[in-house]
Amino acid sequence: MSDLFKGVTLERAIDRKATADGRPRVDGAVETGVSAWELRVFGSLTALHAGRSLPLGPLRHRALLGLLLVRMGNVVAAGQLVDELWSGRPPRRPIATLQTYVSHLRRALASGGEQGGVRARVRHSSPGYVLEIDPELVDVHRFETLVDRGRQDLAERRFHSARDELSQALALWRGDPYLELTSYGPIADENERLEQLRLTAVETRAGACLAIGEADSVVTALYPEVQRNPTRERCVGHLMSGLYLLGRQAESLRLYEQTRRHLADELGVDPGAELQGVHADILHQRLPLTEPPASGGSCVITDRGADLCGPGPEAAAPRSAAAVPGPDDPPTAVPERPFRPPQPAARTRDTTGTRLLPGGARTRGVLVGRDRELAVLGDHVLDALDGGSHLTAVLGEMGVGKTELVEELAVRLHELLQEVVWGRCTSGEGVPAYWVWAQVFRQLAVSRPEAFRKAEARFGSLLAPLMLDPESGRRSLGGEDPSARARFLTQDAMCETLLSLAAEDPLVVVLEDLDQADESSLELLALLRTRLHCEPLSVVVTADDTGAAADLMGGGAVAEALGDSRTRSVRLTGLSRRETGDLVSAQTLVEVPDEVLRLLHERSRGNPYVLHQFIAEVGDPGLLCDRAVVENALADIPVGVRQALCRRLAPLPGPVLDVLRCCSALGGAFEVALVREVLGGSSTDVEVAIEAATRRGLLRRAAQPPFLLSFRDELVQEVLLGELSGSDRARLRESVVRALAQRPAALHAEYEPGRERARRTPRRHSTPGDAKGACGPTSVPPHPA
Template structure:
């Protein structure tokens, strides 16, 4: 039965994501798509009359029913009963007006906070701008009004809101960069660049963050990626600002040795002291003339790059010369191949455009050994799982002779959700050897998580708080840091806090999850969404029933979500979202129409009880503290 609200009930209208109307945190049933479209149009013009003919045009476009005004009046009457309150939806001489009064509309709040944040940024209040713009982005739960994608006039409003979001994203990154942050911005900037490859300002901010992390070669690779996209999609080269930034980076790098400046990253690899000791031993062997290879694996956000940066700093302390080569998140080979960047860093030949020519294994080994005759060498190959086969083949050849030279190679490689490295066959071919030091980064223990939270908030947190945060984030350092920062920024984390309300998803985590989901096929995203909505451990047979596909097809779709790092396999054939925080982030990406269709399929497949009990209920991670995602529809 649809609840009827009293005059004094406060309503929350949430349009920045799946369209939801809440009263006392309870979602109201709004009726069918046309009726919801009427409400959406009135909300977009809240407190302003909307003409009847304009409503008809926006709701039905070019295909109105035989008596559109009568249908519209019926929808208005239904909405009045649902929303309650005699003055919420009023009739005007030429149409209708939805009056907000004391009710909340997330779009209005979003617009106000973005305006405030941009004003603070212009006034030089970078800390305030970062805080306010981060708050505005937390209101964004997904594509606004996605269920009305076929309505051109509503689509114009969606385009405007998405542009405003990008202004907030760019403003927040600008404020964070001006506050001296760098390495911790790279992952969310990569995700934004992947989602919005034509935004030159995002590319510029990514290049700046990479430079802040002393990854100038990767910053220039990012410029080449931006140039490639702009030429391919628009037929133009990057604008003057981006070209000047690239020229400044080249000029700053001119005359430098291949060694890195010491990292100025604000990150630290908490709880990784034993891993640092093992990797430092590899450096010591290389200094003594016995080269070696080490590989660090772990899920996204486990701290692989941070640990690799610290080892590069340790190599600097030992008098070694280092080269740090990363690999972009977007598929395809970067404009400058990996080993060409390495050879170029050690003074190798360049082509006519100033880029190092692509070498063979013998040329790479010659460049490394020539450099190593002067001082021992460390080469860091970050995110090597993203590299192409040619890069892997060259490394494979190098590994047969590298032990005879004072050269160390450190690679990082991402794990999937099955605790196995992605592209496992290639990984085993490269690193399945007795002379390779392999280190897997697991979730943080409580002491390390406490130190990480302390680094964010500046005080020692309560033990119960640490257990809550660590459990909800699945022990993942990136998720712990971003979640703690969000709570601290919003005043929900103090020295006295012992129990946390886990509502909300940090925008950096949302950006990463959005990028990971965007890389999946449409059917794989549906399989992932089904697991998120069912909530409990889910077998492939149940997902197959929901999607109407064969079980082996469902297993393959779920497998791609496992490889993306979004699903885990607690037992063979069973799937679950990796953590409570990732679960909330995935739910936030499911549009209203898709959500309704999947919930109907779940009920029809005989999983209705599980969906009701767990999909929007509690996750109880380590420590027994319950957490709920932020108000799903």
């Protein structure tokens, strides 16, 4: 098995030496004796002193600092800050609240100034406040300084210096700036501005690398950028030049054609003159395949429509986006790996090592505690590519990390030069048939245009249901004939197309959220499973096998696919306590006390998504060391978790929801008979509802008599109880009292702890009534029948 599936992270080390012209480095915190003070914007907004995170406070406190920081040195009116902080819904005394926030920030920033004085101050200056700070203490300022220097170096033809400066700048990009604050308008605008500056830095660095013959570095760095920004023509032009200089002319031309089609389809325009110039140079062989020169001597784009070519500063020719090097330049090196055209669903890493999700979004997430599962999944996929003829399923509850695991798999496969195409199932009205497969086929039409055209010519209109008319949004052809024979012929054509494409070049297909797939997509998967006979095709699916949607929307086909003898499953459960600690450390860079880790693990049950949401509720990572702060944050359910649980509960039938609401009022562990007595329904109906809730992973039954029931996840119980109105809750408890009154007194104490726990269950929401009725209509009988 390849080492790529043993949890080894491949990162690129960037040289951080002083620049070639002797200018000082600006890539670290400013030093004062043995202490260092730094304000970090990339990733979460964090203030550091001597390696310790300063307690900036909850989210809105940090938002205030962010709003002042984006106008660093300028006065921001108090009224404007109130509007931006509370989005038109201020507290009762907004100015007094704002002053409290300012006081907290002053104390927090001053706590890092024991040596060398206070480094940052929030000062009152009528009519508002101003943040006073040395810009060199802010990582985003150092980033901009390095980018400006790199661009200047490039303009002055100091290519090595430009490459080094821009590499240092990109190394500072630890994650999206102000990551947790982009819901605030001015900060979102600043986030977008910095992203555009990052792209400029990536393009400029690529130009410098081309100039010194590092075409392989250009291809490696620009591949993910072109994936995410297919209309960024300068990126495309540099990537085309790099590919050509590496001897990969066909891939370079294919990339141009793909970009031209994308611009025409999405924007109705042709490529600009600069990109057309690159295309013309490659077509006419104007960029000879040469070895990288010892110093200088290739082409680089420094401004729109301008080239710097050849070995000397006198060779500037504003003719096209790629220029002709001197005839004596030696040939380039042979590439180490072929280029895969940009695939919207494939994931890789950018030049800073930041992970890219399918579709191009970046994430700061890390994969912890899944080395064994990744190794097993990798084995299953490679076996299938070797002709294993099986389906691979990644199973687990919401938020347990199925997507992250498969994304990591896609990265490792990409490093093995293996193409991965991606589709996500979506439920709801208006979703066309075969939607997840349509996503897969459209990506293949882009990455393998010639092979796909052959398949289209072979099967004609049978593939039409996969291709929507981009103008009308309707299926262009086919799909009108509802007969079973027509459906089968369409599915047969799709299967044969996939198998023929895989026969030409091995293929991995990922289908996410199979439990939400439409019936036609599931039928196609079932047919494809019968056709897998030693073909180099691996199909990987993810599914929530414990959620309500699996039974309600799958119609049995999901269970059939997952239960097939040729399906190999990788099941994810919650992280262990140790792994939870590792994940918290990786996300926050804070050493959290064991007692706090215990609280976080017990409350989240080791679910990475839930854990991340609770950490976000705490706010400043430094506050994770304060048990009282953490306990207060854990008392509530984060809005994202509450909404996710409500989405899981919403499709449940009314009788099942009624039983679950009754159980939430009972709390603890309880007998089936007591539930039946409280609700007053028939024994059969209550048993059926309880069995349905148990099968969907919401309730569990004790293995020993009297087989008491309890919730698998206390968060589900709290959501159900919290959505009940006060009157419904009172009626339920009255029914419980009535039922208990008919039982021997010795049994009352058995249920008392459960009822007490239900009374203590937190029921706060982000705003009044947010969760009320979110899980479906409430139907609570006033009295048992």
